Amino acid sequence: MISRRTVLGTGALAAATLAAPSILHAQTKTLKITTWGGKWGDIMKATVLPAFEKEFKCTVSADQAFPYVPKLQASPKNDPLYDVLHTNSNEQWNCFTEGLVMDKITPKEAPNVADVYPWAASDKIVGVAIFTSAIGLGFRTDKGLTKPTSWKDLADPKLAGARGSYIIPVNSLGQCHLMMLGKIYGKGLQDLDAAYKALEQLKPIKLVDFTGQMEKMLLSGEVSMGVIHDSGVYRYDGQNQPVDFASPSEGVMALEQVLNVTPGSKVKELAFAYVDYMLRPDTQKLLAEGVWYSPANKKVKLDAKYDEKLLTTEAKVATLIQPDWKWYNARKEDIDARVTKILKG
Amino acid sequence: MAVASRPSPIAWLLAPALLLFVLFFVLPFGVMAMMSFYSGNPVTNPNAFLTTRHYERFVFDTAGIYHDALWSTLRIGLITTIVSLLIGYPLAHWMARMQSRLGHALVLMAVIAPMLTGIVVRTFAWMTILQDKGVINTLLIDWGIVSKPLPLMYNEFGTVVALVHIYVPFMVLTLTGVIGRIDERLEQAARSLGAGRLRAFVEVTLPLSLPGILAGSLLVFALSISAYVTPSLMGGTDVLTLPMLIAQQVGTSFNPNFAGALGVVLLLVSLAIVVAYNRILARLSGEQGLA
Structure with a gap:
């Protein structure tokens, strides 16, 4: 006969067994991060994040639903939605201005920061950059075009209606291109009058709001030459696509992938550990070769095919031009209105 | 006495809908309106203060783009609604009068089928058709009919085409129900009294279907003016x-504060148009308020 004590004892044991994973889970720290989707997201979810979770005995909650900054803005600063924010540099500067992210991440917090190229921790960066792409010109190789050598080649009259760039208010590559126009046709990256004049001369031009769309426009032949980052072209390497990337002689603009920690994070040590982990040479190599990003860590040794094309030496990274996003963001509303009027119609 | 003051069971049945309305419309709109001030x-941000500057920014429009954007939004909404009505009404009428159940089911499936695909996918499909290297322009150039691509995309035309494709089913489904309930014998009576097909339609069927036209038009108009993906992908710089915005x-x-102000402006302008439209249609049909 089953006694009441036996029933109660068995029930308690069963309840403890069932509750064990959630009790364990409650004791495990959770790191909340943002990260990209696509191929990058696949590598992160399949390899990088599970390895991090295993090593640091934590769980990582990764948000891939862009845009991240408005969500971070809406959360309390003392209990932010993210512990680590991964965005491009322009957005990090916005967050920094609002006190949503830290100023710098130093080797004291993440030892691998000591090994990054100067651009990755320069005064143009808040937080620390983990990768960069080079913004230059993508072009079709089957349209009889000679490989562009200058940004001015995009203004070739033959490319009327077949050149492409971005909707400047919503895309940082478009914003970089505008600043580059100021440098090429005026006194420098901040010569907006020269940039506006040059932009007017580029009409008719096809504008898109994200780089994936530019890739499709180049692949379909909808544009013959367009502003794009090297990764957006190199990722089709080996697929026999008639597209190539050119680095203009005036320099390429940097499209940095930046990590930063939120000051109100409750798991700051784990957040710094994640930043450090992302800067480890093996993590850097895996992601750099997976998505054709140039690594920030100087110690990374890429396979020859990647090493040849990506910015992996001091000489190559010297061609990178980093925009002053603090300056740009302060004028963004005026710039947005001006370029919208220029490009409309 | 106490029993009389209790809410009726019907009121309790309405509670979920009311809760849904409060949670997903009144509350978000209230927050948005509050943020806009x-x-x-x-x-x-403890330093945030009350201000009307976001509305001033829109009203005075020193940037010179906000009024244009509002006008463009309303224009696209109106054109999309009119074209959807012109395409949807005959189709809805045909469906409502169809005798064959199988035929009706097949047409209904054809109308609903596009709705089974996401808006982004349908918009990308339109891009492959209308872009410079798209299906239409490639064929026209290959056949020697045109020498350079026709401007079918990156403008309002392409935007309206894609929006109409997306919203015609909403118009058809709304109209079919209303037209289906109109007694066919009324039309037959008009014809037996000497009215031609067209006159019977214009003087009998059309006025009786005005509630459907109103409901379908408001639905399509509301969806069109709030569309984001399609104008972004199809509109280009134009x-x-x-x-x-x-x-x-x-x-x-x-x-988000200026965005909230723009949202409030869009809602107020849309409401004004809806009220005016309702009154005009009510006057045309001789009724006091259709919706």
Whole structure:
């Protein structure tokens, strides 16, 4: 006969067994991060994040639903939605201005920061950059075009209606291109009058709001030459696509992938550990070769095919031009209105 | 006495709908409206203060783009609604009068089928058809009919085409129900009294279907003026609508307060148009208010 004590004892044991994973889970720290989707997201979810979770005995909650900054803005600063924010540099500067992210991440917090190229921790960066792409010109190789050598080649009259760039208010590559126009046709990256004049001369031009769309426009032949980052072209390497990337002689603009920690994070040590982990040479190599990003860590040794094309030496990274996003963001509303009027119609 | 003051069972049945309305419309709209009168987010920024500057920015429009964007939004909404009505009405009439159940089911499936695909996918499909290297322009150039691509995309035309494709089913489904309930014998009576097909339609069927026209038009208009993905992908540099500006303000300028003000302006202007439209149709049909 089953006694009441036996029933109660068995029930308690069963309840403890069932509750064990959630009790364990409650004791495990959770790191909340943002990260990209696509191929990058696949590598992160399949390899990088599970390895991090295993090593640091934590769980990582990764948000891939862009845009991240408005969500971070809406959360309390003392209990932010993210512990680590991964965005491009322009957005990090916005967050920094609002006190949503830290100023710098130093080797004291993440030892691998000591090994990054100067651009990755320069005064143009808040937080620390983990990768960069080079913004230059993508072009079709089957349209009889000679490989562009200058940004001015995009203004070739033959490319009327077949050149492409971005909707400047919503895309940082478009914003970089505008600043580059100021440098090429005026006194420098901040010569907006020269940039506006040059932009007017580029009409008719096809504008898109994200780089994936530019890739499709180049692949379909909808544009013959367009502003794009090297990764957006190199990722089709080996697929026999008639597209190539050119680095203009005036320099390429940097499209940095930046990590930063939120000051109100409750798991700051784990957040710094994640930043450090992302800067480890093996993590850097895996992601750099997976998505054709140039690594920030100087110690990374890429396979020859990647090493040849990506910015992996001091000489190559010297061609990178980093925009002053603090300056740009302060004028963004005026710039947005001006370029919208220029490009409309 | 106490029993009489209790809410009726029907009122309790309405409670979920009311709760849904409050939670997913009144509350978000209230927050948005409140944010539009603040300089920042008052929850996270203790220095945020009350201001009307976001509305002043829109009203005085020193940037010279906001009024244009509002006009563009309304114009696209109106054109999309009119074209959807012109395409949808005959189709709905045909469906409502169809005798064959199988035929009706097949046409209904054809009308609903596009709705089974996401808006982004349908818009990308239109891009492959209308872009410069798209199906239509490639064929026209290959056949020697035109020498350079026709401007079918990156403008209002392409935007309206894609929006009409997306919203015609809403118009058809709304109209079919209303037209189906109109007694066919009324039309037959008009014809037996000497009215031709057209006159019987114009003087009998059309006025009786005005509630459907109103409901379908309001639905399509509301969806069109709030569309974001399609104008963004199809419009190129030529189209700038208020939803696009709102998305820019939230997603890249990180200014939810101004975005809130733009949202309130869009809602108020839309409501004014809806009320005016309702009154005009009511007057035309001789009724006092159709909706």
